[in-house]
Every structure is written in structure tokens, then in C-alpha cells.
Amino acid sequence: MAAAVCRSRVSQTGPVLGIVSRTCHTTTLKTRYDALVIGGGHNGLVAAAYLQKGGINTAVLERRHVLGGAAVSEEIIPGFHFSRASYLLSLLRPHIYRDLELKKHGLKVYMRDPHAFTPMLEEGVGGRPPRSLLLGSDLEKNMQEIGKFSEKDAKAFPAFLTHLEKLACAIHPLLDSPPVDIPGITQGPLRSRLAALKTLRPLVKSGLSLGKNIPDFYELITAPILKILNRWFESEPLRATLATDAVIGAMTSPSNPGSGYVLLHHIMGELEKEKGAWGYVEGGMGGVSKAIANSACASGAAIFTEKEVGQVLIGKDGRAEGVVLKDGTEVRSKIVLSNATAYTTFTKLAPESSLPPEFVKAVSQIDYTSPVTKINVAVDRLPNFLAAPNAPDGKPGPHHQCSIHLNCESVDVLEAAYREGKQGRPSSRPMLEMCIPSVLDPTLAPPGCHVVSIFTQFTPYWLEGGRAWAEEDRQNFANSAFHWIEQYAPGFKSSIVGKDILTPPDLERIFGLTGGNIFQGAMTLDQLYLARPLPSVSDYRSPIKGLYLCGSGCHPGGGVMGASGWNAALTALADIRRS
Structure with missing residues (x-):
């Protein structure tokens, strides 16, 4: 119906x-x-x-x-x-x-909890569904989920979160002030130079907040995120899930220097006074x-x-x-x-x-390089994931409200997708972040139907050989993304009633984002x-x-x-x- x-x-x-x-x-x-x-x-x-x-x-x-x-x-x-x-x-x-x-x-705002779901592409054991990783605000549940892949990682996870929170909080004073006025401090009359020194206050405040963690902060913002994650964790699904926040929106890989800062940028927010939380806007x-x-x-x-x-x-x-x-x-x-x-x-x-x-x-x-193609999809039913089958009553499960990470079982999958994008080829197994906001917000779709947001990487602005995107290229890439979703949630393709495909050139043309870069640079x-x-x-x-x-x-x-x-x-x- x-x-x-x-x-x-x-x-x-x-x-x-x-x-x-x-x-x-x-x-x-x-x-x-x-x-x-x-x-x-x-x-x-x-x-x-x-x-x-x-x-x-x-x-x-x-x-x-x-x-x-x-x-x-x-x-x-x-x-x-x-x-x-x-x-x-x-x-x-x-x-x-x-x-x-x-x-x-x-x-x-509709708060999301849990907030991340990473299903596996694997055969279930003993008739059970494939494994998945579900992360939210409940630390005990997170440790249980991570423990399915590594008990060692489950024990390390709380300390990792505390460590990241310290580094993220220290950057807040820098967000709400212009950068240090270097010309003002170094040029002009002494009186104006002394006045310009006040622009150092946010930097000093951040430094004092970091204290002995300054070396850790420096390493995180300059290092490849994989270096940091390898130090903390051994399980691939956890490392890959965390690594997605280090590359999302960026033409980079977890092995590239600077990807650590992208992760920090994505975890330093708060919503309804809850640090690091993300939500859907009605x-x-x-x-x-x-x-x-x-x-x-x-x-x-x-x-x-x-x-x-x-x-x-x-x-x-x-x-x-x-x-x-x-x-x-x-x-x-x-x-x-x-x-x-x-x-x-x-x-x-x-x-x-x-x-x-x-x-x-x-x-x-x-540099306005962009790896992003955004695909908006209207569907007539909820996706039914092999790793978390839908309830008989058809109601959404906790995982439906999450950022659903597909093709994120291992960092190697992300690295391979990045290399293809750098060579001018849309990734044949793209990194997909899938959200279904209508699960929490009923204003977005007719009853029983849903809107699906698919944030994909890696797609170049220019295709191999410097060729511009044609309509056939856009449709082919969207079909490739749908093919991969189908592997995790059979029946997805047949649920689609409409779609909107926005490649980097489309994001530039429609929204004025030079190069299609979602960060304006x-x-x-x-x-x-x-x-x-x-x-x-x-x-x-x-x-x-x-x-x-x-x-x-x-x-x-x-x-x-x-x-x-x-x-x-x-x-x-x-x-x-x-x-």
C-alpha cells in the first residue's frame, strides 16, 4: 500500500x-x-x-x-x-x-542515538545475520558491539573517546575568533602592535587547555589518521568506521597526512549540549x-x-x-x-x-578539489539490511536513524576507492554514508515512504582524460552506488521511486561551490x-x-x-x- x-x-x-x-x-x-x-x-x-x-x-x-x-x-x-x-x-x-x-x-532538531551503523558483507554463521557495528552514546553497548570484533579494542575505546574529546574541546576558542593578527603584531607603531597582541588570547587559551596534550594535538592534526587508529585499535570495522570521518568531504585517504584534522573537525561540535552529537533538522x-x-x-x-x-x-x-x-x-x-x-x-x-x-x-x-557526489533518493519502504533485518511490524530499527557506513569494512576498501578517484575514475566500490532522516522526521515523506541521503566518495570533478561528466556517467555511478547498497540491503533498488544525482560539477553549478567542494575549499x-x-x-x-x-x-x-x-x-x- x-x-x-x-x-x-x-x-x-x-x-x-x-x-x-x-x-x-x-x-x-x-x-x-x-x-x-x-x-x-x-x-x-x-x-x-x-x-x-x-x-x-x-x-x-x-x-x-x-x-x-x-x-x-x-x-x-x-x-x-x-x-x-x-x-x-x-x-x-x-x-x-x-x-x-x-x-x-x-x-x-531530532537527536540521533545510536549514530553509526556499519554492516558487514559476509556470510552469517549458524543461520545468524552477518555481523555489524552499532555505535551510540551508551558506552557499555559500544564496548559490547566492538567486542564482537576485538575485546582489546572494546577496552581501549573509552580512553580513545576521552582522548579525542580533550583535543576537540581545546580547539573551541579558536573557532569563535579570527586568526592571530600577524601583521598587526609585527608592523606599525608600538601602541597598535601591543593592541594586536590581544588576538593571541584564543591561541593561548587553547594551548593552556591542551597543556601536556599539545604534542598529541600536533600529531593528530598533522598525521595520517591511520597512524593514530593503528596505535589504538586492531579491528578493521572499527578503524574503517572511525576513518570515514577523517576523509569525508575531502579528497584524501586515511594514509595521507592531515586526515587526522578532518576527523577532529567532524567531532568537535555539540547538539543540545551533548558533545559530538549529530542530529536531523525538522x-x-x-x-x-x-x-x-x-x-x-x-x-x-x-x-x-x-x-x-x-x-x-x-x-x-x-x-x-x-x-x-x-x-x-x-x-x-x-x-x-x-x-x-x-x-x-x-x-x-x-x-x-x-x-x-x-x-x-x-x-x-x-585547492577546491572535491571527491563528493551526493545522491538523494525517494523510496517506498525502509531498506532491509541483511545484518539487521527489519522488524515484522515494519517499524524502523535503531540502525535506521544512523549514519550507515557501507563499503567500510576495512581501511583497504577506502584506500582503493580513493586511488580510483585520484586517477579520474569514479570509485567502483565507493565509500557510502547513507542517512534516512524520515525515520525520525515524519514531515519529509508520505506515510510509509522515506527519503534517503547518500553521500558518496570518491568521484573526481573531471573524469579520466579531462572529460566532463555526461548524463550517462552520472546514471552509471548512481547505479553502481545502488548496486552496492543492494548487496547490504536486498530490494533497495526496487524501492526507488525517484533520485537526484549531484556530482562535483553539479554541486558547483547549483550551489556555487567552486570545484564542488562542500567546505568552500x-x-x-x-x-x-x-x-x-x-x-x-x-x-x-x-x-x-x-x-x-x-x-x-x-x-x-x-x-x-x-x-x-x-x-x-x-x-x-x-x-x-x-x-
Whole structure:
């Protein structure tokens, strides 16, 4: 019956629809504001909210018909509402959550527990299902699960979590502040240099928090994560499951230096005061963006969709003084904040004549390599995993609410997938992170039906020989991903009623993510902190006075965190008050 309902819903509803967040973006666009924000992604909205709260009359100009950037909800298959790009919440900074009163403005989160499920591809023993690894907040249950593969690892796991938590907590002061002001400390009159020393406080605070763990922290952020995991654990399913967080969204492997930092970045969040927790946003990730937009609007900000910026206007004095839209409309302002990538901002929006050639060259060399293809799928029934068969009553099991890690039985499988991607071939056995948010959030799909998010790696931007993706390539890769899911959950392919395939070029075209990189720039050691996105613009200020960067291409980086927008807004406010 559910299958019939789902399929009839798809066939009757007609064309693909988009969900537009109904906020104050319907107000009339004026010709002048104090501040303009290019792009209605979550960081741009956070920046607008704080600027407006600071007394700066602010407008947000979003290119698409829907707010949120990559943190967006769309009804891409009639009757099914998807977090089309970003799909989980954890990293949003707690002070932003509180300051902007996001719960009051409509944000509702479904906590996941357990949170990770890794089924095995193996023959069951004695008629039992294949083994699986299920991890959540219950430490005793985690140890029992790990003990199925290694008693030694089960005993080591609590100490490993404590160790990681110490390192993750120490980084928090760095997230909520701009990087150290090196030019301010080393140049200019003594008085201003002494004043700039205060930018060292977050770094000192982090160092004091780490204490004797500084060497461990240094090793984790610079080492291959496999080196760390091999020291702690011996069982392949546990190492591979943990290693996925060290490579997700990054064109890297567990054996590459720097993959340890990617792991740290993904575990340093909290949700509902629970450290390291991840959850689903009601209505999809656009619910986060909508709540931030509602908060900004409540303070008086104006937010507009379908207003594509063509160029930043530069005055005779070399300062940014507004923008011109693609339709020719000019909107003036005292400052402009760009939520776009550094590449888009400085090679497409800023006039070439306004920037030094050496700076433009440096911008062109920023690494935007992406390994990600996101596949959104509508299904008419729950996947039925061999390792955890569905209940007779059809109700979801605990594992259905998790991040389901497929093709993650061993690190060797991840390494092989990475090597294929680096050679320009979509991985023939891709790493798959599968989520079914409709298990907890009934607003996303018709009764009995579900939305499935499949985050896949490794797929290159350009295929072998420098060839662009064709529709046949996209369908072939999706079918390959579905084939592998079928191995773990027979019947999955026949449950599909619609799909949306987003390769790296698609992520770039639709969401403005240069190279398809979900972090607005690779989270490699040469593109973090003082060097994000470049050393000369790590303080959110651009070479053009009055033009700021506020997207996740800035420090502290990617994820639905809001810290880049917060730091950029405070930097701009400080400059305005000094002028």
C-alpha cells in the first residue's frame, strides 16, 4: 500500500518543486543599505543577523529561489523533502544558537542515538545475520558491539573517546575568533602592535587547555589518521568506521597526512549540549537557514531571493560601495560581505582591475578539489539490511536513524576507492554514508515512504582524460552506488521511486561551490587558520576596502557552523566603529 501511495504521489504531482523559506525576503529591495551580504547561505545569514543586531541596516541577496546555500531543503521529487546538499547538524556554534534564539525562530532538531551503523558483507554463521557495528552514546553497548570484533579494542575505546574529546574541546576558542593578527603584531607603531597582541588570547587559551596534550594535538592534526587508529585499535570495522570521518568531504585517504584534522573537525561540535552529537533538522537542513533568516528579519534585516549579484561596485577611492545585480539594478552600501567562495568573489564578482595580479594568481591556486557526489533518493519502504533485518511490524530499527557506513569494512576498501578517484575514475566500490532522516522526521515523506541521503566518495570533478561528466556517467555511478547498497540491503533498488544525482560539477553549478567542494575549499593543513583561504585574507578583510569574506572558505572552515559569518560580522562591525 505504501509503495502505491508513494508512486502515485510522484506521478500525479508533476514537475519538480522547490521549497522557498517564507521569511522577510518578500520586502521591496531598496537602493541603499549600510551593508549587503552576497549569498543567503547559513554563514551569510548569520553575518546579516549579527550586523543587524549591531545597528547596521543589512540586506541579503540570494541568487537562487530558496534560502540556505548548501544548507537547504527542497522538494526535488514531488512529496519528498530533501536536505539536498548538507544533511546533518552538529557543528553550529552554541553561542550562535543562543544569541539568535533559533529555537524560538522555528529550529527543531531530532537527536540521533545510536549514530553509526556499519554492516558487514559476509556470510552469517549458524543461520545468524552477518555481523555489524552499532555505535551510540551508551558506552557499555559500544564496548559490547566492538567486542564482537576485538575485546582489546572494546577496552581501549573509552580512553580513545576521552582522548579525542580533550583535543576537540581545546580547539573551541579558536573557532569563535579570527586568526592571530600577524601583521598587526609585527608592523606599525608600538601602541597598535601591543593592541594586536590581544588576538593571541584564543591561541593561548587553547594551548593552556591542551597543556601536556599539545604534542598529541600536533600529531593528530598533522598525521595520517591511520597512524593514530593503528596505535589504538586492531579491528578493521572499527578503524574503517572511525576513518570515514577523517576523509569525508575531502579528497584524501586515511594514509595521507592531515586526515587526522578532518576527523577532529567532524567531532568537535555539540547538539543540545551533548558533545559530538549529530542530529536531523525538522523539514531538512533548510530549517536551520530559515530559523537564522527569521532571527535576522526579526532584528530588521531584509532578505531577498532570486537577486543574483553580477559585480561588486568599486568607488573612485577603491572602496566597495555596493553591487550591481545581473538585471542591472544597482544597490549601494557602505560595506559588502561575500558568502561566495574566494574564487567566485575575486575572479567573478570583483572587477579585475581592483585587485593586484599576484593576489588574483594566488586565488586561482586555492585547492577546491572535491571527491563528493551526493545522491538523494525517494523510496517506498525502509531498506532491509541483511545484518539487521527489519522488524515484522515494519517499524524502523535503531540502525535506521544512523549514519550507515557501507563499503567500510576495512581501511583497504577506502584506500582503493580513493586511488580510483585520484586517477579520474569514479570509485567502483565507493565509500557510502547513507542517512534516512524520515525515520525520525515524519514531515519529509508520505506515510510509509522515506527519503534517503547518500553521500558518496570518491568521484573526481573531471573524469579520466579531462572529460566532463555526461548524463550517462552520472546514471552509471548512481547505479553502481545502488548496486552496492543492494548487496547490504536486498530490494533497495526496487524501492526507488525517484533520485537526484549531484556530482562535483553539479554541486558547483547549483550551489556555487567552486570545484564542488562542500567546505568552500579543501580542509588541508595549508588552507587552515592563518592560511584560510589565503594568508593575506585570513582576517575576513579583502584587498578591497569594505569588501569582506564571510563563507566557510574562511576560518574556521566548512560544515554548518556559522562561525565564519559570526567572525566576519564582528570584524566588519569593529572596522565600522573605528572609521
